Amino acid sequence: MPESPEHIFLSKTALEIMENASRSRLFGYTEGQRKRFDFSCDLKKDWSKVVAGQTLWRHGGDGIDKDLRTLLHEQDIAAAVYIARHESSNRARLAEVTQDYLKTMRESLTRLRVFWVPADFDADDESARKTVRNLLREEITKDLLLQVALGGLTPQDVTRFAASRRPGLPLGIMSHVKKHGYRNHRHTAKALGIDLNALKLETERLFVLGFLRSDSLQGGDYSVTDSGNAMLDICSRLHNYLHGSLGDGNKNEEFEHICKLLGIDYPSIPTTTRLLIGEAEIDIQNPTALLLQHVAQADADGSVDWSEPYFDLPSSSDPSTG
CATH class of the missing domain: 3.40.1350 (Trna Endonuclease; Chain: A, domain 1)
Known part of the structure; x- marks a missing residue:
């Protein structure tokens, strides 16, 4: 038929x-x-x-x-x-x-x-x-x-991630774990140049939220989960937004649509907004503003290897690829 x-x-x-x-x-x-x-x-x-x-x-x-x-x-x-x-x-x-x-x-x-x-x-x-x-x-x-594609990421995950009171640190930890692994608290704290206690608390928080995984229920020897990698990718595109390089006219309709499904209304925060610690002028009850503060602070700290965009690949059905 x-x-x-x-x-x-x-x-x-x-x-x-x-x-x-x-x-x-x-x-x-x-x-x-x-x-x-x-x-x-x-x-x-x-x-x-x-x-x-x-x-x-x-x-x-x-x-x-x-x-x-x-x-x-x-x-x-x-x-x-x-x-x-x-x-x-x-x-x-x-x-x-x-x-x-x-x-x-x-x-x-x-x-x-x-x-x-x-x-x-x-x-x-x-x-x-x-x-x-x-x-x-x-x-x-x-x-x-x-x-x-985004590891089951939810609006609640995004809000809880953004609610960290240590701007930039969650991104710095996940980026470090993705690139170098996680040997132990002391070694990682030294590598990131941060307070040991702050590292422990934030790492355990990321583990509980599901952005880091471990073979041990008690934590340790962490790796980044699919949702953690998705958050890193989203924050990398938000990093592009803050630098005016997200797309033509600093716009990307499909990225904006996905972000809004996750409760991230980044166009509502102008790129001129002061976001860094000590000079911030953001609404601390706004998850989007807090997430952008994480991105801006991690950028200023130089603690994250921002992922490159994933571009379209040739179609397997395209005869020119054969």
Whole structure:
């Protein structure tokens, strides 16, 4: 059976949303070969995570079982995306199938992300296309990209990170751990040129917040988590903003959209705002202002290796790359 216009539009739109989001420069994007899936792509940072998906429009019933089996048995994908027509029969069948998988493939099921599209969607209607595109953009960014590309970072994580009373130090610690590892408190305090007690308290705080991990429940021998790396990347782009080099006109629409989903309204803080300790003129109840203060102070202290932006990579389907 040939693919419907709705099926084609939804599959193409999912890829466009992820490719456009990569313009935030928080991750790279490469479109993958379709092979067994309706769409697939590779999101890249210092890792590579494959996202693959199926689109359900005309077929239902056993087709749902087949789609999920195809998705969930693929071990190499980080996220299995299912874009489906919102009908009661489809929802009921999906619930039945996933209930079965809970018994046999619980871990694989955690990779599944389902996005429902109104049943009356008509791909020939320009207004409907715009509405559905906006709906998918919001949901895919929040429920897929923040989880996969940004390590599950949440607005609460950002607020708690920004609430540290030691401006710049959390970023300095994470940057040091990422580059050099963490041998022990004393060695790291000496390397960073900071008070030992302050280092202990801030490192333990980062561990509790989930930005650092350790094989020991008591801490020690730390490494940076996925959400910690995402925070470093976001702060690096905020560093670009403070230096007027975020993008054309110091603007980046996709980065701004992702930041707002995380509760970061950085355009509300002018780049001329005094942020450094001793001269700050910021609202200490404003998480965005406090986060920018961390960035500005770490920059002034020279304690962070700011990550470079992640740029688009050639598409695997581009014949010029062969």
